[in-house]
Amino acid sequence: MSKxxxxxxxxxxxxxxxxxxxxxxxxxxxGGVLIFLLAFIAVTMA
Incomplete structure (x- = not known):
């Protein structure tokens, strides 16, 4: 047999x-960066 x-x-x-x-x-x-960006957009639009 082959080895x-x-x-x-x-x-x-x-x-x-x-x-x-x-x-x-x-x-x-x-996730932290995304939450910060969404909060920044919300404050800017308000």
Missing amino acids: PEAQDQPIPADPVEEIVSAIPFVLPLA
């Missing part, structure tokens, strides 16, 4: 996993 070759290549980094790890910081910041 399987050992692979020495490292597992490539998944770009999605790098983005997912930043989501807990990005979402609250984006």
